[in-house]
Amino acid sequence: MDRSPATRSRFLSVLDGTVQDPPPLWMMRQAGRYLPEYRAVRAQAGDFLTLCYTPSLAAEVTLQPIRRYGFDAAIIFSDILVIPHALGTGLRFEAGEGPRLTPVADRAALSALSHTLDPAKVGPVYEAIADVRAQLPAETALIGFCGAPWTVATYMVAGQGTDDQAPARLLALREPELFQELIDRLVEASITHLSGQVEAGADAVQIFDTWAGVLDPASFERWCAEPLRRIVAGLKAKHPYVRIIAFPKGATLEALEAISDSGIDAIGLDWSADRRAARQRLSDTVALQGNLDPLRLIAGGSALEEEVERIRADFDGVRHIFNLGHGIRPETPLEHVEKFVEAVRRAR
Numbered sequence: 001m002d003r004s005p006a007t008r009s010r011f012l013s014v015l016d017g018t019v020q021d022p023p024p025l026w027m028m029r030q031a032g033r034y035l036p037e038y039r040a041v042r043a044q045a046g047d048f049l050t051l052c053y054t055p056s057l058a059a060e061v062t063l064q065p066i067r068r069y070g071f072d073a074a075i076i077f078s079d080i081l082v083i084p085h086a087l088g089t090g091l092r093f094e095a096g097e098g099p100r101l102t103p104v105a106d107r108a109a110l111s112a113l114s115h116t117l118d119p120a121k122v123g124p125v126y127e128a129i130a131d132v133r134a135q136l137p138a139e140t141a142l143i144g145f146c147g148a149p150w151t152v153a154t155y156m157v158a159g160q161g162t163d164d165q166a167p168a169r170l171l172a173l174r175e176p177e178l179f180q181e182l183i184d185r186l187v188e189a190s191i192t193h194l195s196g197q198v199e200a201g202a203d204a205v206q207i208f209d210t211w212a213g214v215l216d217p218a219s220f221e222r223w224c225a226e227p228l229r230r231i232v233a234g235l236k237a238k239h240p241y242v243r244i245i246a247f248p249k250g251a252t253l254e255a256l257e258a259i260s261d262s263g264i265d266a267i268g269l270d271w272s273a274d275r276r277a278a279r280q281r282l283s284d285t286v287a288l289q290g291n292l293d294p295l296r297l298i299a300g301g302s303a304l305e306e307e308v309e310r311i312r313a314d315f316d317g318v319r320h321i322f323n324l325g326h327g328i329r330p331e332t333p334l335e336h337v338e339k340f341v342e343a344v345r346r347a348r
Contacts, residue, residue, distance in 0.1 A: 011072040011141040014319045015243040015265040023320045024072035025344045029327030030065040031077045037064045048093040055127035062132045073141040080147025083189050086121035088114045103159035126200035133201030144197030148209035149186035150223040165211050187227050191234035204243035213250015220255050232263040260285045271325030275314040287319035294324050300336040308343040
């Protein structure tokens with residue numbers, strides 16, 4: 001892997017230890033429904049999984065926000081539920097209702113899962129990454145990703161998204177050994193899938209733990225922090241120079257401190273995070289990423305521009321990657337994204 005400062009420098013150099021001013025910028029879900037060109041390709045694909053599993057289409061939508069806004073990093077278009085699908089879980093996406101999976105909530109369902117990832121499911125992701133890498137500008141980094149084991153397990157146990165992740169939380173409390181086996185299976189699958197993405201051309205990876213914030217401290221340690229440490233160790237054993245970003249949405253500052261020495265290179269902050277406290281307690285160990293509220297991007301005007309300035313001021317002088325505190329929403333006006341990019345990149 002080329003780690004020279006002249007190559008893909010702004011985003012990767014922050015992860016490697018250098019402060020950049022202005023900070024590098026990308027957005028979670030930047031390849032998505034707010035873009036008319038994405039909606040056109042989505043209609044061409046016919047359904048979401050076809051879009052994910054057709055390398056040429058996944059590559060195209062990955063590149064669209066780079067062409068339009070020139071972000072410092074692209075993130076491959078895929079889904080966190082590729083891993084359970086590749087382990088043999090039934091998966092479909094219902095219009096307006098989100099994902100539906102065959103539940104894995106007992107010993108029989110867990111035993112039915114494969115111990116290896118189906119190449120027909122993960123192979124197209126790696127093909128898309130290689131295609132994107134070949135087309136990206138040399139200075140633009142490419143991010144691969146997976147869902148964290150805890151968050152993926154919440155969908156697998158319930159068979160769908162839930163408001164409070166109660167099905168997974170209850171299974172973890174009632175049958176911790178069974179739930180541990182599910183988490184262990186997902187840890188190994190995550191290492192394999194992330195490694196495949198790095199080998200295909202990803203410069204960095206992000207681990208999305210969307211539902212980390214629902215857990216008490218002891219549960220966070222067991223189901224989020226420890227699996228993350230194992231994934232980081234396993235991935236860096238194979239790829240010592242890969243950069244890893246963790247995004248445990250909603251986690252407390254104490255929880256973030258608990259993972260800051262896990263070998264990750266950056267921590268993503270959601271919009272509720274206390275930036276100054278995070279800077280004080282985390283910035284010596286990891287780069288910080290975030291954390292604009294996506295609703296401010298919809299609102300635009302002073303609600304957007306003043307917060308961009310506050311974020312830049314709060315992270316001035318430390319390693320920072322500008323991002324949202326969660327994914328961009330479909331109703332976000334394009335002109336607000338343009339203003340956002342201009343504001344982040346404006347000289348201070």
